[in-house]
């Protein structure tokens with residue numbers, strides 16, 4: 001079993017770095033920690049960065065990364081995946097440095113999403129984040145990734161990793177955890193790529209203030225403010241440049257590690273299956289597809 005300790009970062013390709021730089025700072029509020037060559041890195045918590053935009057021809061997800069405990073765990077992970085027929089690529093020292101990690105491997109998960117497993121991610125413990133806007137972000141919360149067959153993705157992730165299912169949403173989505181946080185990896189039915197990137201905020205007020213701020217700045221809000229019955233989090237989803245979906249949320253449920261949690265199944269025919277406040281739900285999330 002490969003033990004994922006935490007999320008590390010997400011890398012996203014962009015053909016419009018200027019637009020992504022402006023949006024990530026002026027709208028989302030992240031700190032630009034470093035812009036070197038074709039890569040801009042953003043910080044939201046003690047990780048050196050949790051989001052990197054890489055300028056080039058590929059627009060959209062390049063990789064989603066998780067932290068492993070150390071070198072022995074990295075070797076064991078590579079061996080386990082290879083034994084199962086998964087093609088594993090070793091990061092070069094230059095690639096590791098660009099990611100601010102000591103070492104990493106990568107592979108494709110179902111849905112052709114590139115996943116990186118890293119060790120020794122650089123952390124910044126003492127210096128507070130220099131927020132570009134006071135959005136109230138407390139941390140990089142979770143990732144949504146897409147796969148055409150959620151069940152196949154579920155089987156892969158639960159076979160190899162310490163992933164536990166927290167909840168199912170029809171056959172459209174599975175929300176999974178690697179620690180007490182209700183979900184850090186959500187898999188949604190779609191072709192491939194990054195579904196959304198979530199940032200936790202400190203209060204309901206932060207969600208609502210950002211809602212007003214986004215509206216005033218002409219940002220397309222795709223869902224919310226609302227409250228997910230799954231994690232009980234109060235959420236706000238919005239679109240950035242190049243069709244990237246961002247989310248702020250507050251109040252995610254913690255699941256005690258006592259073995260008593262049974263994954264629930266939410267019926268997409270119910271009017272409040274995804275929003276307890278029954279706000280408008282985008283068509284892509286409305287029914288089993």
Ligand SMILES: O=C/C=C/C(C(=O)O)=C(/O)C(=O)O
Nearest residue numbers: 144186228230231232233274
């Ligand atoms: O589609 C349902 C989404 C649920 C949640 C939640 O319960 O918090 C998410 O944030 C998510 O999966 O993105």
Ligand SMILES: [Fe+2]
Nearest residue numbers: 144196198247
């Ligand atoms: Fe989310």
